[in-house]
Amino acid sequence: MKKTINSNFLWGGSTSAYQIEGGWNEDGKEMSVQDTKTNIPKNTTDFKFASDHYHHWREGVAMMAEMGFKSYRFSISWTRVWSYKNNKANEKGIKFYRDLINELLKHRIEPIVTMYHFDLPDFLEKKGGWNSRETIEEFVNYAKLLIDNFGKKVKYWLTINEQNMMTLASGAISGLRDYTLKEIYQQNHNMFLAQAKVIKLIHELTSAKVGPAPNISSIYPNSSAPEDNLAALTFSNIRNWFYLDIAVFGKYNVFALDMLNKNDSMFDVKPEDMKILNNPLSKPDFIAFNYYASGTVKATDPNKNYISKYGGKLDQQTGFGLKGFYEQVQNPNLKKTQFGWEIDAVGFKNTMLELTSRYNLPLLLTENGIGGYDELDEKNQINDQYRIDYYKNHLKEMLKAIEMGVDLIGYNPWSAIDLVSTHEGIKKRYGFVFVNRTEDDLKDLKRYPKKSFAWYKKVIATNGKDLK
Numbered sequence: 001m002k003k004t005i006n007s008n009f010l011w012g013g014s015t016s017a018y019q020i021e022g023g024w025n026e027d028g029k030e031m032s033v034q035d036t037k038t039n040i041p042k043n044t045t046d047f048k049f050a051s052d053h054y055h056h057w058r059e060g061v062a063m064m065a066e067m068g069f070k071s072y073r074f075s076i077s078w079t080r081v082w083s084y085k086n087n088k089a090n091e092k093g094i095k096f097y098r099d100l101i102n103e104l105l106k107h108r109i110e111p112i113v114t115m116y117h118f119d120l121p122d123f124l125e126k127k128g129g130w131n132s133r134e135t136i137e138e139f140v141n142y143a144k145l146l147i148d149n150f151g152k153k154v155k156y157w158l159t160i161n162e163q164n165m166m167t168l169a170s171g172a173i174s175g176l177r178d179y180t181l182k183e184i185y186q187q188n189h190n191m192f193l194a195q196a197k198v199i200k201l202i203h204e205l206t207s208a209k210v211g212p213a214p215n216i217s218s219i220y221p222n223s224s225a226p227e228d229n230l231a232a233l234t235f236s237n238i239r240n241w242f243y244l245d246i247a248v249f250g251k252y253n254v255f256a257l258d259m260l261n262k263n264d265s266m267f268d269v270k271p272e273d274m275k276i277l278n279n280p281l282s283k284p285d286f287i288a289f290n291y292y293a294s295g296t297v298k299a300t301d302p303n304k305n306y307i308s309k310y311g312g313k314l315d316q317q318t319g320f321g322l323k324g325f326y327e328q329v330q331n332p333n334l335k336k337t338q339f340g341w342e343i344d345a346v347g348f349k350n351t352m353l354e355l356t357s358r359y360n361l362p363l364l365l366t367e368n369g370i371g372g373y374d375e376l377d378e379k380n381q382i383n384d385q386y387r388i389d390y391y392k393n394h395l396k397e398m399l400k401a402i403e404m405g406v407d408l409i410g411y412n413p414w415s416a417i418d419l420v421s422t423h424e425g426i427k428k429r430y431g432f433v434f435v436n437r438t439e440d441d442l443k444d445l446k447r448y449p450k451k452s453f454a455w456y457k458k459v460i461a462t463n464g465k466d467l468k
Contacts, residue, residue, distance in 0.1 A: 003402055010110060010410025011460040012071035013064065013432065014367050016117040016161065018047045019419040021077065023054030027092035030079040032119035033129075044425025044439060051419050051426075051435045052445050057100055059447060060417055063433050065107035067453060068460035072109050073366050073412040074100075075117035075161065078142055081149075084123040094149050101153050112366070112412065113154050114213060115143055115198070117161040118422070130187035131179075139194040140201065147205050157202055157210040158288050158366065159195045163188065164214045164243045168320055182265040189267045192246050196282035199247075209285035213366050214243045216289040218350040222298035222329050231299045231326035234259070239295070239320070241358065244287060248359050250278035259325060286409065287355060290367030294347030296331040300324060338372045339428055343390065349397035352406045362407045368394060369414035371421060371428040374450065382434050382450040391456070392467050399464060417447070432456055 018034040024047065025031075034047050053060055064072055080093035101111050116139070124135050167188045179187070195212060202210045219236040221228035237255035245253045260266045276282065300323055321327040334342040348368065355363055370390040374382050391413065402408055418431035425439050434448040458466055 003405060005399070005402060005464050007463070008409075009463065010071035010112070010364070010412065011464075012069045012073060012109070012112070012410065012412040013067075013416030014073040014412045014414045015053070015075075015416055015419055016114070016119075017075045017077035017080070018050070018117070018119045019422070020051045020053040020074075020415075020417065021080075022047075022049040022052040024048040026054065027096070028080075028083055028090040029077065029093060030083060030085060030090075031122040032077065032079045033122055033125050034119045035079075036122045036125075041423055041425070044423070044427070045420055047420055049437075049442055051417060051437075052442075053417070053419075054096070056445065056447070057096075058103060060433070061100070061103045061107060061109070063447060063449065063453075064104075064109060064416055066449075067432065067457045069107075069109045069416075070460070071112050071156075071410055071412055072104055072416060073112035073114065073158070075114035075119075076146060077119060078116065079119070079121045079123075082121075082142060082145060084121060089145060089149075098149065101150060105153060110156065111150075111154050112156040112158065112364070112410075113146070113150065114158040114161050114366075115139075115146060116159065118166065130190050131183055133190060133193075136190050136194040136197065140197050143198040143201055144205075147202065151202075151206045151208065155208050156364070157208055158213040159198055159210065160191055161213045161366075162215045162290060163191050163195075163212065164239060166191075168239065180265070181260070181263055182267060185260055185265060186267040189269065189273070193273060193276055195247065196277050196279065199284060200279055200281040203281045211284035211286040211288045211361075211364065212243065212247050213288035213290065214240070215367075216240050216244075216291060216351055216355060218294045218344075218347045218354060220294060220296045220331065222296055225299070227299035228297070231297045235295065235297045235320070235322075235326040235328070238322070238325075240354075244355075244359060246277060247284055248287075248361065250274070250283075259322065262324070284361065286362040286364050287359060288364040288366040289351070289355065290414070291348050291351050291365065292368065293334075293342040294331070294344040294350070295320070295328055297326040297328050300327045337370050338386075339424060341371075343370070343393075345390075345393035345397045348394050349401045352398070352401040352408065353404065356401075356406045362409050364409050365398075365411045365413070367412070367414040369430045371424065371430045373427060374418075374429040374434055376434065376436070376448065380448055382448060384450045384452050387450070387452045388455045391452070391459075395459065395464060395467055399467075 083090045104111050219232045221232035242253040242256040415430040417433040418429045418435040420426050421428040432453040436443045436446045
């Protein structure tokens with residue numbers, strides 16, 4: 001019997017706190033690394049005001065409800081709910097998220113809450129950040145705060161967003177300084193320990209489900225040469241499976257360990273660490289994943305530096321390379337977005353099939369989308385047909401994956417509402433809803449539904465049956 005989308009499928013959208021909320025220093029919120037970062041790309045805005053969701057959240061939820069959202073994946077700002085200055089919970093910050101969650105539930109929208117999305121408290125960064133084991137326990141304490149306040153109403157938790165991208169791109173995403181390879185992977189190990197402890201905590205204290213949220217992409221070899229195939233296999237393991245093998249199987253991926261040992265950069269593992277990582281209560285209930293594009297790699301020139309250039313760019317989808325192992329290259333078979341990311345709808349299906357065949361767990365799509373230059377016309381409308389085409393092609397492949405047996409429980413594309421892109425600012429727009437501001441002018445911040453808004457509303461209403 002052919003498998004189809006069930007009536008409980010979590011159609012929705014995604015955002016992150018630092019990219020949408022604004023209110024960067026209001027009501028007791030303290031500084032995160034996103035507030036203090038200095039390496040903001042030229043001609044882009046910072047995150048201090050973002051889309052001002054902090055003051056427009058009711059309007060935002062109303063528009064999500066109008067689209068028919070069944071879920072909304074968002075993150076909580078650590079520094080909004082906990083004050084290191086006062087060493088206690090910030091009640092105004094907690095009230096903000098309690099009100100948001102209650103409003104979502106009033107509209108029958110399931111909150112899917114990310115605990116950590118690139119915004120470490122600056123207080124902890126100055127004490128060593130994720131290089132310090134103290135941050136592990138701080139993350140556990142923070143998680144306990146969230147569970148105590150929201151645990152009775154949140155059924156789906158995500159631990160850490162795109163840990164693999166924070167590791168592979170190092171400071172390019174989080175805005176921190178450059179680290180040695182060993183430091184980077186020590187941070188990564190400490191994050192794994194924090195995640196394992198928090199998953200255990202959620203299982204002990206709630207009936208909710210929890211999973212990690214890495215950025216996962218199918219990886220292709222640049223040619224049929226055996227060396228390119230090995231490069232693709234290596235990159236796929238280091239980029240993707242390293243971050244899920246440890247969470248699901250409780251063991252470190254051999255490709256990643258081989259890479260670190262050959263680079264004399266193996267992180268330190270204490271005897272008790274593997275017990276923490278192997279605790280049955282620390283295993284995820286599902287795998288959340290972000291997908292934007294596939295990747296293509298070739299065997300490397302032995303004289304290449306650690307990071308390949310890929311046109312001078314390094315972000316979540318482009319520019320990765322490792323001397324002696326792989327170099328990411330452009331795929332001539334794929335079209336690109338206005339901002340240079342490749343478009344691969346078939347790769348979306350391939351990625352879900354790889355995840356299912358390797359881990360056999362339910363999947364939850366937590367990011368998928370296309371950023372472009374959207375502008376209001378003379379009628380205050382936005383014709384983002386290119387976004388509709390992108391989603392239509394990806395959803396068709398998603399349905400094929402489900403028919404083949406993939407247990408996908410929800411689709412929450414990036415993003416519900418326009419927000420500030422980490423690398424390209426507000427000019428790179430992802431949302432179904434337009435926010436009226438520019439890089440240097442907040443204007444009136446008025447919300448306007450785009451053409452894709454009505455299209456997605458119809459998709460949800462027909463449970464994915466109408467993809468015209």
